[in-house]
Amino acid sequence: SFPADAVPQAPEDPLFGLSRAYKADTSPDKVDLGIGAYRDDNAKPWVLPVVKKADEILRNDPEANHEYLPIAGLQAFTSRAAELLLGKSAPAIAEKRTVSVQSISGTGAVHLGALFLAKFYKGSRTVYLSNPTWANHHQIFSNVGLPIATYPYFSKETRGLDVDGLKATLEKADEGSIIVLHACAHNPTGVDPTPEQWREIASVMKAKKHFPFFDTAYQGFASGDLDRDAGAIRHFAEEGFELVIAQSFAKNFGLYGQRAGCFHYVAPSGAGAAEGANIATRVSSQLSILQRSEISNPPIYGARIASIVLNDDALFAEWQENLRTMSGRIIDMRKKLRAKLEELQTPGGWNHITDQIGMFSFTGLSEPQVLKLRTDYHIYMTKNGRISMAGLNSRNVEYVAAAFDKVVR
Ligand code: PMP
Numbered sequence: 001s002f003p004a005d006a007v008p009q010a011p012e013d014p015l016f017g018l019s020r021a022y023k024a025d026t027s028p029d030k031v032d033l034g035i036g037a038y039r040d041d042n043a044k045p046w047v048l049p050v051v052k053k054a055d056e057i058l059r060n061d062p063e064a065n066h067e068y069l070p071i072a073g074l075q076a077f078t079s080r081a082a083e084l085l086l087g088k089s090a091p092a093i094a095e096k097r098t099v100s101v102q103s104i105s106g107t108g109a110v111h112l113g114a115l116f117l118a119k120f121y122k123g124s125r126t127v128y129l130s131n132p133t134w135a136n137h138h139q140i141f142s143n144v145g146l147p148i149a150t151y152p153y154f155s156k157e158t159r160g161l162d163v164d165g166l167k168a169t170l171e172k173a174d175e176g177s178i179i180v181l182h183a184c185a186h187n188p189t190g191v192d193p194t195p196e197q198w199r200e201i202a203s204v205m206k207a208k209k210h211f212p213f214f215d216t217a218y219q220g221f222a223s224g225d226l227d228r229d230a231g232a233i234r235h236f237a238e239e240g241f242e243l244v245i246a247q248s249f250a251k252n253f254g255l256y257g258q259r260a261g262c263f264h265y266v267a268p269s270g271a272g273a274a275e276g277a278n279i280a281t282r283v284s285s286q287l288s289i290l291q292r293s294e295i296s297n298p299p300i301y302g303a304r305i306a307s308i309v310l311n312d313d314a315l316f317a318e319w320q321e322n323l324r325t326m327s328g329r330i331i332d333m334r335k336k337l338r339a340k341l342e343e344l345q346t347p348g349g350w351n352h353i354t355d356q357i358g359m360f361s362f363t364g365l366s367e368p369q370v371l372k373l374r375t376d377y378h379i380y381m382t383k384n385g386r387i388s389m390a391g392l393n394s395r396n397v398e399y400v401a402a403a404f405d406k407v408v409r
Pocket of ligand 1: 182217
């Protein structure tokens with residue numbers, strides 16, 4: 001048995017703790033701005049209409065059963081998932097330089113990638129994470145024993161990107177470091193590099209032979225445009241980088257609990273097409289071994305739903321429409337929140353609310369202000385002042401703006 005003191009009590013996950021506190025609050029005014037899941041204008045989870053249709057198709061399929069998927073997952077799903085990221089006519093796909101393995105949503109994809117790098121990566125093994133980043137990145141990479149460093153990301157002054165700090169740190173980092181990049185809708189800040197800034201970041205990384213590790217959890221959910229939200233990844237792929245991508249379908253399909261995701265490896269273009277394909281074959285064989293020991297094979301239901309949509313032109317078009325509904329509502333809430341704060345002449349500038357993109361926004365509210373919002377106004381958000389835009393709706397946005405105004409003054 002364990003020595004009595006070998007297993008210390010761990011703190012509760014802050015996000016799940018926040019959600020518990022919200023649920024226990026009996027105030028009719030309560031607002032949940034902590035959640036990382038889309039809510040409709042009635043503050044309810046939204047099953048995408050296209051997902052309902054795919055579900056219907058699946059349930060009426062006499063061939064459907066509950067057998068195991070292959071180790072690498074549902075190929076009809078993973079191949080379309082790669083096209084979604086890299087573009088249908090991407091040279092990397094045509095040259096068979098890509099490997100795609102279905103994962104336990106985005107978290108599992110980040111983990112599989114981390115495990116793969118921990119086992120095989122021969123460059124400088126330090127993993128650079130943005131400061132701040134999705135908190136789970138720290139846990140996932142340190143769990144596989146990779147050393148972690150951070151690069152500056154968010155500027156407190158501008159509430160935008162600290163692009164100079166970011167580039168300076170990447171320039172100083174040891175050659176061949178692993179750099180984790182949020183492809184779009186950066187969590188938690190909502191701040192993304194512009195296309196021009198992405199080109200600058202790519203050129204620094206190329207000069208330093210850094211290894212890009214993309215995490216994409218919001219493609220199509222950020223701007224409403226799948227191609228636009230994949231712009232950074234496509235630029236790096238076109239530049240010929242060897243890279244990996246962790247892809248989640250939780251938000252853009254609303255398939256959170258189904259754990260539909262994918263991990264992709266892209267061999268460098270410089271190796272030549274034949275060698276690129278050879279590298280991919282070897283990588284694929286090793287990923288299969290890792291996958292086998294971790295989960296044996298991935299879950300089937302969500303992958304089938306996504307696959308039905310991704311492989312049907314009409315359903316795909318409907319999905320894009322659903323994505324525009326979600327991203328459009330969120331962009332609209334950003335506009336309303338900013339407009340109300342400006343109308344109230346709340347101290348400070350609020351343009352960052354509409355400049356930022358995706359599910360989250362870094363408001364700039366301090367920890368005491370966040371706690372006051374919770375105790376006095378029943379508004380729940382993480383201590384760093386991050387709000388989930390999905391928690392806002394036409395009935396509570398003015399209440400929230402008025403409460404922000406009161407705690408800021
Ligand atoms: N990466 C980032 C940056 C995220 O925000 C999320 C979702 N919170 C994920 C990965 C993975 O989420 P999931 O495992 O639910 O796909």
